[in-house]
Amino acid sequence: xxxxxxxxxxxxxxxxxxxxxxxxxxxxxxxxxxxxxxxxxxxxxxxxxxxxxxxxxxxxxxxxxxxxxxxxxxxxxxxxxxxxxxxxxxxxxxxxxxxxxxxxxxxxxxxxxxxxxxxxxxxxxxxxxxxxxxxxxxxxxxxxxxxxxxxxxxxxxxxxxxxxxxxxxxxxxxxxxxxxxxxxxxxxxxxxxxxxxxxxxxxxxxxxxxxxxxxxxxxxxxxxxxxxxxxxxxxxxxxxxxxxxxxxxxxxxxxxxxxxxxxxxxxxxxxxxxxxxxxxxxxxxxxxxxxxxxxxxxxxxxxxxxxxxxxxxxxxxxxxxxxxxxxxxxxxxxxxxxxxxxxxxxxxxxxxxxxxxxxxxxxxxxxxxxxxxxxxxxxxxxxxxxxxxxxxxxxxxxxxxxxxxxxxxxxxxxxxxxxxxxxxxxxxxxxxxxxxxxxxxxxxxxxxxxxxxxxxxxxxxxxxxxxxxxxxxxxxxxxxxxxxxxxxxxxxxxxxxxxxxxxxxxxxxxxxxxxxxxxxxxxxxxxxxxxxxxxxxxxxxxxxxxxxxxxxxxxxxxxxxxxxxxxxxxxxxxxxxxxxxxxxxxxxxxxxxxxxxxxxxxxxxxxxxxxxxxxxxxxxxxxxxxxxxxxxxxxxxxxxxxxxxxxxxxxxxxxxxxxxxxxxxxxxxxxxxxxxxxxxxxxxxxxxxxxxxxxxxxxxxxxxxxxxxxxxxxxxxxxxxxxxxxxxxxxxxxxxxxxxxxxxxxxxxxxxxxxxxxxxxxxxxxxxxxxxxxxxxxxxxxxxxxxxxxxxxxxxxxxxxxxxxxxxxxxxxxxxxxxxxxxxxxxxxxxxxxxxxxxxxxxxxxxxxxxxxxxxxxxxxxxxxxxxxxxxxxxxxxxxxxxxxxxxxxxxxxxxxxxxxxxxxxxxxxxxxxxxxxxxxxxxxxxxxxxxxxxxxxxxxxxxxxxxxxxxxx
Numbered sequence: 001x002x003x004x005x006x007x008x009x010x011x012x013x014x015x016x017x018x019x020x021x022x023x024x025x026x027x028x029x030x031x032x033x034x035x036x037x038x039x040x041x042x043x044x045x046x047x048x049x050x051x052x053x054x055x056x057x058x059x060x061x062x063x064x065x066x067x068x069x070x071x072x073x074x075x076x077x078x079x080x081x082x083x084x085x086x087x088x089x090x091x092x093x094x095x096x097x098x099x100x101x102x103x104x105x106x107x108x109x110x111x112x113x114x115x116x117x118x119x120x121x122x123x124x125x126x127x128x129x130x131x132x133x134x135x136x137x138x139x140x141x142x143x144x145x146x147x148x149x150x151x152x153x154x155x156x157x158x159x160x161x162x163x164x165x166x167x168x169x170x171x172x173x174x175x176x177x178x179x180x181x182x183x184x185x186x187x188x189x190x191x192x193x194x195x196x197x198x199x200x201x202x203x204x205x206x207x208x209x210x211x212x213x214x215x216x217x218x219x220x221x222x223x224x225x226x227x228x229x230x231x232x233x234x235x236x237x238x239x240x241x242x243x244x245x246x247x248x249x250x251x252x253x254x255x256x257x258x259x260x261x262x263x264x265x266x267x268x269x270x271x272x273x274x275x276x277x278x279x280x281x282x283x284x285x286x287x288x289x290x291x292x293x294x295x296x297x298x299x300x301x302x303x304x305x306x307x308x309x310x311x312x313x314x315x316x317x318x319x320x321x322x323x324x325x326x327x328x329x330x331x332x333x334x335x336x337x338x339x340x341x342x343x344x345x346x347x348x349x350x351x352x353x354x355x356x357x358x359x360x361x362x363x364x365x366x367x368x369x370x371x372x373x374x375x376x377x378x379x380x381x382x383x384x385x386x387x388x389x390x391x392x393x394x395x396x397x398x399x400x401x402x403x404x405x406x407x408x409x410x411x412x413x414x415x416x417x418x419x420x421x422x423x424x425x426x427x428x429x430x431x432x433x434x435x436x437x438x439x440x441x442x443x444x445x446x447x448x449x450x451x452x453x454x455x456x457x458x459x460x461x462x463x464x465x466x467x468x469x470x471x472x473x474x475x476x477x478x479x480x481x482x483x484x485x486x487x488x489x490x491x492x493x494x495x496x497x498x499x500x501x502x503x504x505x506x507x508x509x510x511x512x513x514x515x516x517x518x519x520x521x522x523x524x525x526x527x528x529x530x531x532x533x534x535x536x537x538x539x540x541x542x543x544x545x546x547x548x549x550x551x552x553x554x555x556x557x558x559x560x561x562x563x564x565x566x567x568x569x570x571x572x573x574x575x576x577x578x579x580x581x582x583x584x585x586x587x588x589x590x591x592x593x594x595x596x597x598x599x600x601x602x603x604x605x606x607x608x609x610x611x612x613x614x615x616x617x618x619x620x621x622x623x624x625x626x627x628x629x630x631x632x633x634x635x636x637x638x639x640x641x642x643x644x645x646x647x648x649x650x651x652x653x654x655x656x657x658x659x660x661x662x663x664x665x666x667x668x669x670x671x672x673x674x675x676x677x678x679x680x681x682x683x684x685x686x687x688x689x690x691x692x693x694x695x696x697x698x699x700x701x702x703x704x705x706x707x708x709x710x711x712x713x714x715x716x717x718x719x720x721x722x723x724x725x726x727x728x729x730x731x732x733x734x735x736x737x738x739x740x741x742x743x744x745x746x747x748x749x750x751x752x753x754x755x756x757x758x759x760x761x762x763x764x765x766x767x768x769x770x771x772x773x774x775x776x777x778x779x780x781x782x783x784x785x786x787x788x789x790x791x792x793x794x795x796x797x798x799x800x801x802x803x804x805x806x807x808x809x810x811x812x813x814x815x816x817x818x819x820x821x822x823x824x825x826x827x828x829x830x831x832x833x834x835x836x837x838x839x840x841x842x843x844x845x846x847x848x849x850x851x852x853x854x855x856x857x858x859x860x861x862x863x864x865x866x867x868x869x870x871x872x873x874x875x876x877x878x879x880x881x882x883x884x885x886x887x888x889x890x891x892x893x894x895x896x897x898x899x900x901x902x903x904x905x906x907x908x909x910x911x912x913x914x915x916x917x918x919x920x921x922x923x924x925x926x927x928x929x930x931x932x933x934x935x936x937x938x939x940x941x942x943x944x945x946x947x948x949x950x951x952x953x954x
């Protein structure tokens with residue numbers, strides 16, 4: 001109750017606010033557009049306008065002045081301004097909306113609510129008397145009729161005393177309630193109490209319907225509305241037991257029909273649409289009960305045909321309300337379909353749907369805007385046939401042939417006429433495909449003979465082909481999709497027949513052959529849409545390659561599985577498909593599909609060759625084909641040729657497994673886990689899958705190496721070749737354990753880095769700077785991460801050699817230092833920051849090399865052993881001082897400030913170490929010698945700065 005009051009209050013507030021906003025907008029319009037009036041006064045001058053009378057002095061100027069175009073000149077008219085008093089008395093400023101709160105909730109709604117309440121009250125009185133057992137059935141019925149008649153009499157009395165009542169809605173409400181009461185009383189007498197026979201009830205309801213129509217003409221549309229509500233609500237409010245379906249359907253048909261006819265005569269389309277919607281709603285409620293006897297099924301079907309198809313056709317304007325008619329027909333068809341399904345798919349119920357189908361076909365012919373209606377009806381039929389559980393073969397054949405007769409023959413007769421369209425072609429194609437397919441679904445158990453079903457598909461194919469042939473000379477067939485729909489249906493039916501008749505290995509070339517025929521037909525028929533259909537069938541042929549029984553073994557040989565099987569059949573299957581794909585280029589006109597075929601054909605040919613060649617040669621075969629393609633089409637870049645792209649994809653697919661194995665092992669190695677030879681692909685895979693294909697690919701790409709795309713592909717080939725070479729290189733040391741890694745890891749890395757840096761220098765010198773830079777960066781990165789950081793001999797167990805100075809440390813650190821030195825003359829355009837970074841790297845490498853060599857002299861081949869002697873500790877300080885002196889001298893000679901700064905840093909570090917650590921652990925002469933040596937070095941550095949860099953003494 002509280003919710004209702006709140007809702008009413010909110011509605012009232014919204015109405016009041018809306019009216020106030022409307023009034024304010026009205027006043028603004030008056031201020032903007034009616035502040036001056038024009039009067040004909042050609043000899044009088046216009047008086048001056050006094051703005052103070054219009055706007056108070058406190059009004060902001062922004063509210064007065066508004067940019068707008070000047071009004072046109074008025075040579076023969078004068079402008080007179082209305083005073084403020086005239087404005088206040090203007091009637092248009094005090095207009096009020098016609099719908100106020102009192103108008104809505106005080107005058108209008110209660111009357112209509114009262115009429116409906118009276119009608120409901122009559123039904124409730126009858127229900128109460130039934131439940132309480134107060135009145136006998138006869139008395140109840142008589143009271144209902146008397147109540148309804150009294151309401152009608154009161155309505156007539158209100159009409160005759162119109163000058164006293166002064167509101168026409170009073171009589172309308174009373175008349176509507178009386179009509180509803182009469183409906184309910186007659187229906188209760190027939191259904192609940194069996195007081196009258198069905199014929200008598202039929203006559204009584206017909207009379208009430210006629211009375212409702214007459215009263216609507218006398219009292220107006222509101223009476224019809226209440227009659228609609230009461231008439232449709234009567235069965236639900238009064239009926240308490242299972243009704244007689246035929247009687248109820250007859251009553252509903254009369255009620256809805258009468259209201260529909262009334263809507264047509266009075267041009268109340270809303271009434272007819274509402275009545276039809278209510279009638280279809282009752283149809284759905286009737287179907288909830290489930291299966292019906294023959295009389296009930298026939299009654300419901302006839303009722304739905306009347307409500308959904310015939311009444312809309314005659315009551316609603318012809319050519320208009322197409323959406324309403326379409327919706328009504330489809331709802332009626334759907335409800336009859338439910339009747340068929342719930343009734344056990346008996347032939348009687350199928351016949352009732354046939355009646356609906358004929359009605360829809362008639363309606364579509366009657367009104368052109370409903371031409372899609374038969375297609376929708378056919379769709380419902382096909383769905384029902386699909387859902388039919390365990391149909392008898394004879395019943396299925398009868399229903400299928402009936403569907404062909406109802407939907408197919410009219411579509412065929414109309415197809416190639418001036419009114420024909422793609423809808424008719426679609427109906428014929430749907431019937432041609434659905435007949436054999438549904439028969440296969442319902443009657444084939446997977447083990448019997450498939451020939452019968454294949455023949456059914458072939459019959460459908462011949463039928464659609466013949467129908468398409470009938471329109472070959474029709475000039476209008478190119479304007480729509482009629483011909484292509486029939487041609488596609490023919491191809492699909494033929495494909496289905498082939499799938500049932502041919503062995504699995506022959507399906508792909510068979511489908512490809514049909515696709516080729518469609519492409520040729522497209523060229524002959526000058527209809528590119530047929531070609532699109534052919535490409536769809538060609539895609540199905542490609543799908544057949546991997547999903548048939550023999551495909552697993554065939555694809556297994558592509559990756560090295562040499563299990564014996566019938567290779568001839570596989571070769572025929574792949575090669576025929578490839579040949580057909582190549583032939584299609586002769587007639588194909590669609591550029592995008594030609595590109596696809598050019599890309600697919602090498603793949604198919606490769607699949608055919610794979611059935612006989614060993615997997616060892618297959619990757620090389622793809623690369624060799626790439627070379628041949630480059631020689632055959634020298635003007636077309638390989639990066640854009642579809643054939644070459646396919647061959648590159650094949651080469652890449654072969655390289656996936658070894659590359660993934662190498663990548664996985666390399667990622668673990670980058671994390672600090674040694675890369676063992678057992679983690680990599682073998683030599684055979686490195687050669688056949690990586691090195692040789694990459695080399696052949698480079699040969700094919702080399703003639704166009706100046707092109708940007710070819711440069712990218714050459715870079716990819718170089719990377720693949722480098723990975724293959726790295727796999728082969730790992731075989732030299734064959735490190736497969738941590739002990740072997742400690743003994744030979746540094747030597748292996750140094751040799752690999754030498755190869756990368758040497759190759760980079762070679763390419764750089766030969767003019768291939770990008771490749772040289774790539775190899776050099778790879779070599780430096782390898783050294784920096786693996787040798788300098790992860791496995792540095794100073795903290796990792798790596799054998800450097802037993803000889804002092806002449807050990808692996810010298811080439812390990814010397815290679816990057818040599819590269820930085822040699823490339824100095826090749827990079828004159830580098831910025832100063834790059835050169836300073838180069839100097840920093842050189843000083844870092846020299847420092848690490850010096851300390852590593854000192855460590856090797858002190859401890860031997862393995863530098864990472866724990867412990868530090870006093871002599872080595874002092875030697876480190878002396879080495880730091882020596883390096884500082886060397887950096888200083890080099891910096892002075894080369895005018896490199898960064899070297900001098902590094903010298904000072906090393907010297908200060910050595911001094912701090914000597915004072916804080918070394919001297920504290922020495923006694924006697926050693927301590928004195930260390931201080932003397934440090935002092936001399938510091939003096940020497942100072943002298944050098946004062947001698948050679950006098951300008952920087954300040």
